[in-house]
């Protein structure tokens with residue numbers, strides 16, 4: 001009789017060798033009156049695997065609290081080795097690899113459930129900030145190498161994207177998981193920029209190429225590379 005390997009869950013599953021665990025990639029629902037969100041459009045067309053890692057995608061509501069609940073549930077179910085959160089940053093020209101998530105909500109507009117928290121902590125007892133735990137410079141280098149304009153960003157804003165970034169890193173830390181997590185903001189799609197003459201936009205295929213390269217770099221890089229990508233102001 002063949003030996004059946006017991007199904008491992010929770011912290012035990014998180015100790016599985018990282019190469020057997022998937023990459024979780026999330027994208028947001030449209031918000032702010034848009035009818036599309038490039039972050040989810042990217043998820044829809046990503047390949048099923050990058051290198052040896054399966055890619056699992058989840059669509060996240062653009063709602064404070066609920067976004068974190070949806071991603072935490074997906075992490076508990078899938079026990080990914082790497083979590084890449086994607087979001088739209090309309091007005092930015094580059095793919096932005098976010099460095100840091102801060103413990104504050106300060107919403108300029110209401111979220112999709114009508115919530116508009118102002119100057120509220122995300123986790124009352126949490127640290128002021130978390131750094132991304134994926135290798136942001138190696139990812140930046142890989143995105144640029146793929147021919148896609150990119151930068152490191154030192155602020156993911158104070159809306160639902162920063163909220164989810166912080167909440168995911170806090171959930172991973174608090175539950176003792178070793179999964180690495182990062183956030184990538186992408187520009188408007190060209191279709192969204194048509195109504196905004198002069199505003200920057202990027203083609204979906206270009207974004208996808210950049211995100212694929214970033215995921216491959218995150219999987220291949222245990223220790224981040226040193227590469228100047230800071231800003232003077």
Ligand code: PCA
Nearest residue numbers: 028062087088159160161
């Ligand atoms: N961008 C928003 C939230 C959802 C999204 O795609 C943000 O940058 O906060």
